[in-house]
Amino acid sequence: MAQLCEHVSIELVVHDLHPDFYSTQFALDFAAQHSLPTLAVQHHHAHIAAICAEHHITEPVLGLALDGVGLGTDNTPWGGELLRVAAADFQRLGHLALLPMPGGDRAAQEPWRMAAAALFILGLGDEIATRFCKQAGAATIATMLQRGLSCPATSSMGRLFDAAAGLLGVSEVQTFEAQAAIALQRLAHQHGQVAPMQAGWHILDNGVLDFAPLLSILADCREAAYGAALFHVTVSAGLADWVVRAASAKNISRVALGGGCFHNEILLSVLSEHLKKSGLQVLTAQLMQPNDSAISLGQAWIGIQSIKYR
Numbered sequence: 001m002a003q004l005c006e007h008v009s010i011e012l013v014v015h016d017l018h019p020d021f022y023s024t025q026f027a028l029d030f031a032a033q034h035s036l037p038t039l040a041v042q043h044h045h046a047h048i049a050a051i052c053a054e055h056h057i058t059e060p061v062l063g064l065a066l067d068g069v070g071l072g073t074d075n076t077p078w079g080g081e082l083l084r085v086a087a088a089d090f091q092r093l094g095h096l097a098l099l100p101m102p103g104g105d106r107a108a109q110e111p112w113r114m115a116a117a118a119l120f121i122l123g124l125g126d127e128i129a130t131r132f133c134k135q136a137g138a139a140t141i142a143t144m145l146q147r148g149l150s151c152p153a154t155s156s157m158g159r160l161f162d163a164a165a166g167l168l169g170v171s172e173v174q175t176f177e178a179q180a181a182i183a184l185q186r187l188a189h190q191h192g193q194v195a196p197m198q199a200g201w202h203i204l205d206n207g208v209l210d211f212a213p214l215l216s217i218l219a220d221c222r223e224a225a226y227g228a229a230l231f232h233v234t235v236s237a238g239l240a241d242w243v244v245r246a247a248s249a250k251n252i253s254r255v256a257l258g259g260g261c262f263h264n265e266i267l268l269s270v271l272s273e274h275l276k277k278s279g280l281q282v283l284t285a286q287l288m289q290p291n292d293s294a295i296s297l298g299q300a301w302i303g304i305q306s307i308k309y310r
Helices: 002-007 022-033 043-055 111-121 125-131 138-147 157-167 179-191 212-219 224-250 265-277 292-308
Strands: 013-016 038-041 061-071 077-086 089-096 208-210 254-258 281-283
Touching: 013 022, 013 292, 022 038, 038 043, 038 292, 043 061, 043 077, 043 254, 043 281, 043 292, 061 157, 061 224, 077 157, 077 224, 089 224, 111 125, 111 138, 111 157, 111 212, 125 138, 157 179, 157 212, 157 224, 179 224, 179 265, 208 224, 212 224, 224 265, 254 265, 265 281
Parallel strands: 013 038, 061 254, 089 208, 254 281
Antiparallel strands: 061 077, 077 089
16 A cells, blocks of 8 residues: 555545444554545445446436445444435435344344344234244344344345345345345245235335335245245335335436345346336446445545545
8 A cells, every 4th residue: 555655646535434344444544644534435325336436427316225234324224225326425315114133233144033023013023932933042032122122223125135034934044144135036036927016015205115014924924935036026116116206206317226135136137127117227237246345436436526526
């Protein structure tokens, strides 16, 4: 880095909003050593900015950022975000309905915990201990949810996938990242096409997209492959409805899709088809991946735009 400074004029150091990341701490230390200004960039803003960078777009776009987790500007874990992104600025237009994460980050490793959270939200908390009796601590998780102890709420699409997998008895405990989501996609492929559940979601006045009706059906579903297929098409239809409404309200015709959940081929293809049929231009990752490997590109793009327009 020191050698780089000899040949490059650095104007700004950009980093993630999360203060505990090593990359953030390194960026702040480097900036302090060289008396450089810094810019903290929200994770999902960076996801959408990476798509804009690939397509060389600085005009306003709608950004649908779907992933596991990223620190939000309100200091809560985001992950299912509908944004208006204009160069270095963004506005949060809406998010997925919040789900508690029993045990915090551990819920990302054990999808049955997210399924328990879904049952609690649905008013079925009394079923948690018996439904997940093979999981150590199921009764404790039920109590934690009831008392709101160690249950941070998240808007994460990744955790919604986990909840669906847990309700369907798929990958209740993960041994690698996104194992449950991958298993759901495989089951959906095996089952084949189904029609989306038309009443499977609600869009609330505050911009929140709530898939509680879909989760209620999955809680009683006895065929995992069918449930996986229904989950994918209903989530895609609900997201499309959400985005199309926002596009009309904001008079924006371009939609950028970013975040690790767009590695899911079914979600990406079905959602894109819905959006294109509604007359929207869909922007997706081309040379880069949609996941966190593109975050640095998005951060750099936002940094460039902030310098250009300041």
